[in-house]
Amino acid sequence: MGINEDSSLSGKWLALGLVGIGAFSVPLLGYFVTSTFMRYSGDDYCYAASLIQFGFWKSQWLSYTQILTYNGNRYALTLFSNLADLLGPRFNGFLPGIMLVLWLLGLAFLLKTSFEVFSVRVLSKPVFAFWLAEILAFFTLYQTPDIAQSLYWRSGMLPYFAPVVANVLLLLGVSQSALRSWSLWSAGILAFFFSWLSGGFSETGVMFQAGLWGAIFVIIWFNRNRAGRMRYISQIMPLVIAVLVGTIIAAITLAFSPTLQDRNLPSPVLSRISKSLSMAGWNTFLFYYLMLRRKTLPMLLNLGLFMFLGLSWAPQMDKNWLSIRNVFLAWIIGAAITFLSMLPFAYVQQSYPEPRAVIIMQWIATVIVSLSGWWTGGWLKQVLLSNLKGKTNFLYNLSFLVLLFLCLFPVWESRQIYNDLPRYQKWAAFWDRRDAQLRDLARQNVHEVQVIEIDHIIPNVGDLSPDPGYWYNQCASRYYGVQSISASLPGWGEK
DSSP: OOTTSGGGGTTHHHHHHHHHHHHHHHHHHHHHHHHTTOOOOTTHHHHHHHHHHHOHHHHHHHHHHSOOSSOTTOHHHHHHHHHHHHTOGGGGGTHHHHHHHHHHHHHHHHHHHHHHHTTOTTTTSHHHHHHHHHHHHHHHHHHOSOHIIIIISHHHHHHHHHHHHHHHHHHHHHHHHHHTTOOHHHHHHHHHHHHHHHTTSOHHHHHHHHHHHHHHHHHHHHTTTOTTTOTTHHHHHHHHHHHHHHHHHHHHHHHTOGGGTTSOOOOOHHHHHHHHHHHHHHHHHHHHHHHHHHSHHHHHHHHHHHHHHHHHHOOOOOTTTTSHHHHHHHHHHHHHHHHHHHHHHHHHTSSOOOGGGHHHHHHHHHHHHHHHHHHHHHHHHHHHHHHOTTOHHHHHHHHHHHHHHHTHHHHHHTHHHHHTHHHHHHHHHHHHHHHHHHHHHHHTTOOEEEEEOOOOOSTTOOOOOSOTTSHHHHHHHHHHTOSEEEEEEOOTTOO
């Protein structure tokens, strides 16, 4: 009985899929629960203050055309920040979880669709597609250098994690449109609009999007004659072009915002291009070097999981798909997309990206490592099956045991996530009391307010400070409707 037959689902392999979902759900649930204790912090106050001062629609326009206290040219960031603000500060505790769920479901359906196209019947089942989505999500988040800024903090999550989620959903929408032969005009307009909207979260996000869809265009173009596997080329190619056009328009919209004209941006432009290109190249090398050096174990476990998954479930593929050349090309493409994602920081700040932005690069690396493992496993399967005639059960049993053992890793490593929970719970409790106090004092027309200085829950991000002139204090004052706020009272250390 072959591993790829549907009967393999009734037994230990189905049980393995369920165990895998349970194991990888442990850390992901930890991220989800921890994020529920987020409120306003840092820039969040400034977006909320703008909404209070100008109203929703006027805030969108003024943020883009006039200099405010945040990156107003990032129109999608302003839009979704203000949409969240309409629901109040407690919604900041729901938004990361919503993004995680959308990401996981989008990944699962995208993987299911991909496995259906490439005739991998077992992995097209929902249980296995969701398990693989969890693996990709876990290794991305686990290796992200600053999970608090990249996921929990709204003003860091939307510019950098949101483009990852948005492009997964965009990929799913485009693939479903092509497979189901939806109206090309309607699908193309939607693809254009949502790619333009997705590109407006940040400069790093739009360059990542440009690299991703540029790579998809090139791959489809060179495989346009492989009708057996790419039957829907004529449907998908126009949609990819629509996404690319929307992405280019998004980049232009970001770059030529009137708010950028008066900022101290680097000039002249041409003199910095060469230096920016070389720095982006160096940062790309540095990112992968640091990943190989500092994150060796999770990278090898990610590779091993997908290698044994490929060893167990990869179909009999054309040798061209399983060649070392394709693994090498995957890394080249990944490095190219990473390079483009590095460019905005190299050009504007002449530096390595801020930790919160690295989640985009880590997502790229996780996908490439996973693909490399899958292809390696598929190649090994073809080699071993030809030399283990009559002993295939041994191969499958070995894969089963190794995969089961590797499921222990996410459970073990989730300890730190849950160890951090009490601190986030305490912070949320203090924040809620302070919020209620500020609202009550504002109703009493108290103009100069003193409150408890609580811990900065997001590393390297300021919060309300003892100095009422600090810009986050000023944003908070506008938000609450008081003249000044000084977070100078003790009390955080109290139990």
